[in-house]
Amino acid sequence: MFAEIITIGDELLIGQVIDTNSAWMGRELNMIGIEVVRITSVRDRSLEITDAIDTAMKRVDIILVTGGLGPTKDDITKQTLCEYFHTELVFSEKVFENIKRLLSGRIPMNKLNKGQALVPKDCLVINNRVGSASISWFERDSKILVSMPGVPQEMKTVMTEEIIPRLREKFDVDVIIHKTFAVKNYPESVLAEKLELWEKALPDCIKLAYLPKPSIVRLRLTGRGADKKILNAVILQEAEKLSEILGEDIFDEFDLPIEALVGNLLKDKGLSIATAESCTGGTIASRLTSIAGCSEYFKGSVVAYSNEVKMNLLGVSAETLNAHGAVSKETVVEMAKGAMKALKTDCAVATSGIAGPGGGSIDKPVGIVWIAATYQNKIVTLKQETDKGRELNIKRACNNALLLIQKLIKEENSPLKKRIIL
Structure with missing residues (x-):
């Protein structure tokens, strides 16, 4: 069973409002076996709305429309739907009572x-x-069109309480199952090459998708079929084959963000953490504190952008800065140690680098970031290189820092060698 989502509103197309409705609807529909094949956004123009509906009617079974239902003159969805379905607007006492x-x-x-x-x-x-x-x-003609408000909370409520139950009752749909693996230490192209033979041998009912993030690639196995038990067995079999190929480079099978995995690990072991951040500007701390319950393990952060702060708050020595510079292995090691000491934690991560677009040199080009993680008396470092632009450089550094501390804690009884992730 296939669906299309049509979102209506000039504000969506000029970037004033971000369309979060479609992503939520896509997830919820997928859970009941309805696959969204297209998402279309149109302006508040009757002809454009009609064209989008007419095109969708030719290729899908279900059309979900959001937006354009407010009380103001620019909200024209109801009138447009009346024209499309050759009907008229009438006064509903039931709806009026609800409005009152x-x-x-x-x-x-x-x-x-x-x-x-x-x-x-x-x-x-x-x-x-x-x-x-x-x-x-x-x-119409065994097709369904549902028009809903665009306000996210209203849409989610009516979808959950009214629309999804009705769709489940009306349609006999296939089972769709997803299994996601988070993989480290591989660029997407290298990972695809390594998995080529396995991917080619996947059963027809299983599809593989690569979902890259900075320094992380998520692999999503999607199974579709009539029998949930059989589908689960096939996915489990393929997951075991994948695990044999990649081993410990698979660090998550529950599709959780790395900050949640680190948080769970810290809670399980009863550990606390701090961050000392220069080029990442507190982003690692922000991600750690985005997880509910982080107060159990997160103590605080020092955003040490200047050398003065590195020295005065984290105890980085002037000799280290003079000899090696702020962007160096030696400096991030002292930053991590200083954060752990100042905030009295069991572990810490530190970053210092050149996020760009300016500030680089021949010796230290834009994109270079040194990362250190310390746990008890152990310290590991990582040198991140290759410029991907300021935003991605920072995201990669955050992911690498979290991956580094996760690995260090997990392997507390074995040494972890310095690794360079390209």
Whole structure:
């Protein structure tokens, strides 16, 4: 069963609002065996909306439309749908009562709010429990079109409570199962080459996708079929083959961000962590603290952008800075030790580098980042090279730092050699 999502609004196309609805809807639909084959965004223009719907009707079974249902004049979705389905707007007392309930004591009723009780005549109208814009469910030639509000919380509520249950009841769909592996130490092209023979031998019901991130490649196995038990068995078999090929370079099979994996590891071992960051500017700390419950293991961070802060707060010696510079193995080692001492933690990570686009030299070009991780009396370092642009340089450094501390803690009884990740 296939679906298409159409989002409506000029604000989406000029970048004023980011479309988060489609990603959420795609995940939820996939979980019930409905595959989204296309996402289309159009302006608040009747002809463009009609063209998008007409094209979608020719290739999918389900069309989910969000946006353009507000009380103002630029919201034209309802009128456009009436034209497309050859019907008219009529006043719904049921919808009006819902609007009065929602506005009561907060917003005075006016003709614009009352106008939202006008709904397409020849469709199933579903009340919106958390908003004034109702939902319209149309059916034509065994195809379904559902028009929903674009406000994310309203869309998610009506999808969860009304639309998804109705779709599950109406359609007999295939089972779709995903299994994701996070892989380190491989550029995407090198990993693809290593997995070429295995990938070619995958059963027809299994598809492989490469999802690269800075210094990490996620591999997603997707199985599609009628029998969930058989599909699970096939995916498990292929996962075992993949594990034999990549071994410890697979560091996660639950599709969690690396900061969550590090957090879980710290909690399991009862450890605390601090960060000392120069070129990453507190980004590692931000990612660690984005995980709920991080107060159990995260103590704090020192963003030491200047040499003065490196010396005064982290105890980096002037001799080290003079001899080796701020971007050096020696400096990040002292930064990591200093953070662990100052914040009284069990482990720490430190970064110092040249994120770009300027500031590089022949000896230390843009893109070079030194990273150190320390745990108890152990210290490991990593030299990141190759300029990918400022944003990606910082993201790679953060991922590499988190991977480094994860590996160090896991292998506390064995030495970890310095590694350069390209």
